[in-house]
Amino acid sequence: MAPRYAYCMAQTQQLGTATSATARNRDAEKAAALRRMKRIALGLLLFMAVVFFFAFAFQHQYPWLTYVRAAAEGGMVGALADWFAVTALFKYPMGIKIPHTAIIPNRKDEIGASLGDFVETNFLSEAVVSEKLANTEIAQKVGTWLAKPESAQRVATEGSAAIRGAMAVLKDDDVQDIIEAMVRKHVLEPPWGPPIGKLAERIFADGHHHALVDLLVDRSTTWIRANHTTISGLVAERSPSWVPQFVDGLVGDKIYTEIYKFARAVQDDPRHEVRLKLDEYLKELAQELQHDPAMIAKAESLKNQVLGDPEVRELAGRTWATIKSALTDAVEDPNSELRLKFTAAVQDFGSKLVNDPELAAKANKWIADAAAYLVGTYKHEITSLITDTVGRWDAVETSEKIELQVGKDLQFIRINGTVVGSLAGLAIFTVATLVFG
Known part of the structure; x- marks a missing residue:
């Protein structure tokens, strides 16, 4: 029993290590994508600058370059403005402590609290949970899954593993x-x-x-x-x-x-x-x-x-030894009567959930009531996980985490700002030329 329990723990640790490695790989991919988008946005700004200086230098020889200069000028302004806006979310632009910049590092606690309040209000309300569960038909879906032989066998296998783990952890004297x-x-x-x-x-x-x-x-x-x-x-x-x-x-x-x-x-x-x-x-x-x-x-x-005292102690010992031996033998043998009956009972219960509307309705109501009770009673504790976790994060680490998740999309703001700025600059210069030229 002990070697098997140790093996299960080792498998769990390996799974956790593999999960961490997968998460690190995803973060590395996101960081690479973020750097690529930053280079694209910066390259577009530099392109607009080159176009502006070229058009500015030769606009007297070629008057039509004034329109190109106006478009490039607007594009640079738009790119710089959106670069400032995006950068100000995560850090001080160029290291200068301008007021209302580095918003996320300076206000991470308020952001965490606001996020927790948002989740609590919009996701963890009893009305929202009850309405969602009422239209989900969880009992029927669970019943369909349990009615399958392989699903019932899996439930029995997982239950056997849980019993084996409990037997390995429990001390005979304590029981x-x-x-x-x-x-x-x-x-x-x-x-x-x-x-x-x-x-x-x-x-x-x-x-x-x-x-x-x-x-x-x-x-x-x-x-x-x-x-x-x-x-x-x-x-x-x-x-x-x-x-x-x-x-x-x-x-x-x-x-x-x-x-x-x-x-x-x-x-x-x-x-x-x-x-x-x-x-x-x-x-x-x-x-x-x-x-x-x-x-x-x-x-x-x-x-x-x-x-008497000796008889009671002996009775307790014999009782636990009998229960432990019977459970151990039953869960170790896939063809034991207990395993087979439990598997059949799981399948039968699943079939009843699917075919008995009254039972399914009762199960769905119980699930909805239980979920509503848990949400209504513990929603503050649930949302405190968000606020407490954000509160424990380092300010710089928080900014890096958020930028890693949404920074790539924010770089499109810089690109769009460059394009929109150039079009706006061209439009404004054209209108001014037509009106006042």
Whole structure:
């Protein structure tokens, strides 16, 4: 069990390492894409600058270059303005601490709090969750999946792995202590007399004990009929030595006959006096167990004799050993009765969720109510994960993380600003020339 548990832990660690490596690879790809887009935006700005200086230098020789100069001038202004706006989100432009720049590093805590409030208000409200789940039909989808043999087998396999892990983690002494404490609290501490007497009173009043009495009488009568020699021999052994042997035989036969006749009479007559007296005695005993202090004390004394400290500890140990052995054997064997029945039960439950609209509706309502309760009760704790995580981040690290995720798209703002600026500059210069030229 321990090697298997260690193997599972090793596999989990390897999976975590692989996941981290995958995340690092994705970040590296995003960083490369971000650098590429920055180079493109910068290259476009430099292109506009070259065009501007060329057009500015030769516009007197070629008047039409004034329009090119105006377009390039507008493109540079747009590119520089959008570069400033994008850069100001993540850092100080050119290292100059201009007011209202480096917004994300300086206001990361407020951003985290605002993001948490946004998620709580728009995603973790009871109305939103209930409406979403009401239209999702989760029960039917889960039922369809569970009804598949391979899905049910997977659930059984995962459950077996969880049980094996629990068995490896749990300490036998701790479990035995829990079982012993439960036995003492629920079995030993409460008095036995009154509950046993109350149960017996109900059994005797309904006549359920008559079947046991009939069995005892039948077995006794059968034994007496088959043991004539034994009964006669007992009479001879207890007879005085001076009594003749033939007299012992006659007396023994007579006693045997009377005992057998008496037993047959009790057996054949449901209203026999012995049966009635026995019923009367049992009913009185049930009352005494409930109300007679002396009888209650005897029941407690018997309980303490049967279940003393060593016996309770041994009982707890045997109980846990039996449960542990049975569960271990069942989960280790894919064809064990427990595994097979559990798998069949999972499939059957899945089929019922699909084919029984009433059951599916109840399951969906329960899921929706449970989700709404969890959201309504713990939404502050859930959103605090966002605010606390952002609060723990370093300001520079936060800026880098966000830029890595959205920076590539923001570079399109710079590119668009260059293009739009050049078109706007050209349009403004053209209109001014036509109006005032």
